[in-house]
Amino acid sequence: MPHRVEKTGPELGWDVLESSIAMDGYTLTEIGAICYKLEKAISGSSEYNAVLGHISIRTPETTPSSRSPPKANSWVIESRHIKWSSGSQGTRKLNMMLAWKLLEHTSVTDLCLEYKVYVKKMTKSSDEEEEQVYLGAAMVEAFYVSNLQVPDGVSALEFIVQVSMDGISQKLEDSPSFKMDVQDS
Numbered sequence: 001m002p003h004r005v006e007k008t009g010p011e012l013g014w015d016v017l018e019s020s021i022a023m024d025g026y027t028l029t030e031i032g033a034i035c036y037k038l039e040k041a042i043s044g045s046s047e048y049n050a051v052l053g054h055i056s057i058r059t060p061e062t063t064p065s066s067r068s069p070p071k072a073n074s075w076v077i078e079s080r081h082i083k084w085s086s087g088s089q090g091t092r093k094l095n096m097m098l099a100w101k102l103l104e105h106t107s108v109t110d111l112c113l114e115y116k117v118y119v120k121k122m123t124k125s126s127d128e129e130e131e132q133v134y135l136g137a138a139m140v141e142a143f144y145v146s147n148l149q150v151p152d153g154v155s156a157l158e159f160i161v162q163v164s165m166d167g168i169s170q171k172l173e174d175s176p177s178f179k180m181d182v183q184d185s
Contacts, residue, residue, distance in 0.1 A: 069163035077178035
């Protein structure tokens with residue numbers, strides 16, 4: 001028979017995080033719990049400790065099988081506050097803000113999205129595929145690029161914003177991107 005927690009607090013060894021969500025039309029569909037024994041019992045009954053873990057609430061529109069991050073052409077990416085400075089050994093440093101948004105409001109904008117930002121440094125003479133370098137992650141639709149080293153010979157930078165929704169990430173080649181020509185200073 002399940003035990004109801006009547007009293008919470010550190011004196012009982014419980015860590016309780018409470019939250020209330022009121023959303024008409026939604027149904028709680030999943031609660032995961034982990035139970036384990038404190039000590040191995042040889043015979044008879046023994047106590048279990050329960051740790052409430054993962055909680056997931058979904059509607060048919062937001063299940064991973066039916067939703068994926070918005071396509072690359074659904075986004076607009078802008079650069080703001082661009083500042084170039086001299087670096088060492090012929091390099092330059094770039095400081096700027098990248099900002100992005102969906103072109104149209106969709107139900108996806110109400111979900112928690114995560115963004116990973118990468119950069120490709122492209123040269124005019126290179127026939128090789130440029131490597132994407134991970135810069136960082138954001139939980140908002142902006143990212144500050146700070147002191148990005150740009151070697152001499154780089155003609156353009158391509159910033160790639162990989163969108164993740166509900167643990168599902170776009171492939172890098174399917175992610176929105178912003179190409180920026182490197183100007184001579």
